[in-house]
Amino acid sequence: MGEGKSKRMAKDKRKSPVVKQGQDTGAPNAPEWAAGLRRLYDAVVEEPLPDSFSQLLEQLDRNGES
């Protein structure tokens, strides 16, 4: 058993882990693939949109008016 005078007060040292939103918390240093993941997503976002989508919305819109 440790002898020392328990000097240590239970210093309610509440460690609030200040986690910033959007910061890389899970990874120590942003891994190289992280940018690749975003590009994977962005590449699709930037693709030209097939007409079928706007056509579908137009059709739904027209149906709603009738």
Added chain:
Amino acid sequence: MADAPGPSASVAFKRELTQVIPHLRAFARGLCGRPDMADDLVQETLLKAWAAQERFEPGTSMRAWTFVILRNAYLTDMRRNRFRADYDETVAERILVAPAAQEGPLHLSDMHRALLTLPPERREALLLVGAGGFSYEEAAQICQCAVGTIKSRVGRARAALTAMMDSGALPRRSTEDAVAHDAIMDELDSTVQAGSE
């Protein structure tokens, strides 16, 4: 009884819905891999979103709202076995990501394949936070789970991908051996160079 949304609300709804379509496609593609199936899923999502438009609260995030719908549609379809862990390389294959380590360039198709090896719930968490830019809180709302659960899933997904990249244990294309893989990469690189001239 709430009033039916006026014409202007409906116009705004349609405009906002139109704006999120590219994001829905990106999320869907990340979830199910195949572009054609992903687009089917987006169509399904648009139909459902349209039918439920009076439940959308103007001023809130259309992207988050529609992602919930897309996710639920995806899970339903998954249960019916509509999707397999399949992917299409034709688009991703041609796009190079910044050079990674000594292994040569990391291709988006490699990235996508690695992503598709993750369990679905980790994959979607990583997609939402790491690619879609949602906060943990938003992602938790979309996935209808606790924030801590999302954090844990994202953490595990990141660890798995990092391990995969570090060890070079990326799932290969249909060819299993690394030599063939390198040959394909070389061929691909010259194709890309030729294409950029």
